[in-house]
Amino acid sequence: xxxxxxxxxxxxxxxxxxxxxxxxxxxxxxxxxxxxxxxxxxxxxxxxxxxxxxxxxxxxxxxxxxxxxxxxxxxxxxxxxxxxxxxxxxxxxxxxxxxxxxxxxxxxxxxxxxxxxxxxxxxxxxxxxxxxxxxxxxxxxxxxxxxxxxxxxxxxxxxxxxxxxxxxxxxxxxxxxxxxxxxxxxxxxxxxxxxxxxxxxxxxxxxxxxxxxxxxxxxxxxxxxxxxxxxxxxxxxx
Numbered sequence: 001x002x003x004x005x006x007x008x009x010x011x012x013x014x015x016x017x018x019x020x021x022x023x024x025x026x027x028x029x030x031x032x033x034x035x036x037x038x039x040x041x042x043x044x045x046x047x048x049x050x051x052x053x054x055x056x057x058x059x060x061x062x063x064x065x066x067x068x069x070x071x072x073x074x075x076x077x078x079x080x081x082x083x084x085x086x087x088x089x090x091x092x093x094x095x096x097x098x099x100x101x102x103x104x105x106x107x108x109x110x111x112x113x114x115x116x117x118x119x120x121x122x123x124x125x126x127x128x129x130x131x132x133x134x135x136x137x138x139x140x141x142x143x144x145x146x147x148x149x150x151x152x153x154x155x156x157x158x159x160x161x162x163x164x165x166x167x168x169x170x171x172x173x174x175x176x177x178x179x180x181x182x183x184x185x186x187x188x189x190x191x192x193x194x195x196x197x198x199x200x201x202x203x204x205x206x207x208x209x210x211x212x213x214x215x216x217x218x219x220x221x222x223x224x225x226x227x228x229x230x231x232x233x234x235x236x237x238x
């Protein structure tokens with residue numbers, strides 16, 4: 001790792017809050033030639049009401065946008081889980097005038113940009129966007145700076161995702177035992193309690209005991225709901 005990257009990583013690791021970490025990324029984005037930066041973190045659960053936190057220096061007029069949700073404080077919540085606009089681990093270069101997804105921001109000076117979404121082992125998705133109002137991103141420039149932006153997107157998600165873990169992943173999830181994860185795995189495979197009992201060589205009574213415990217830890221209503229939530233937060237497959 002270069003000395004410059006090592007220094008950047010130290011600054012990120014020294015961040016005491018997600019907002020502090022975002023400010024470090026914002027500064028680097030400016031150095032790369034972008035006047036705007038936004039980072040969006042979407043929690044994996046609740047399944048139908050996923051919480052989204054956004055840090056941004058986008059114009060205030062964009063704050064109502066379901067795409068950017070430009071609340072720099074990061075305390076805003078958006079239930080539209082599809083608003084990231086990009087697939088995890090796939091970069092997107094956009095020109096807002098040409099792309100309906102971003103068109104509403106062009107009048108606010110946000111026209112050309114780049115975005116990447118990263119999904120972590122807990123199922124949380126972080127989307128980093130860099131944008132500017134003038135000068136299209138040409139291939140020559142992209143070849144030069146995209147490796148750095150991809151690295152920034154992963155580091156930003158690793159840092160901000162960790163700092164926001166208590167907000168995005170319920171603490172009880174960390175207490176799910178290996179046996180409970182195995183039971184949920186076989187539940188997700190459609191096995192009955194009796195079949196799981198035979199597979200794990202445990203009594204039906206013990207299986208039901210562990211199911212009751214893990215349903216409570218995951219805040220689920222039944223074992224199927226628990227298996228779905230466990231899959232989304234990366235507890236299964238084991």
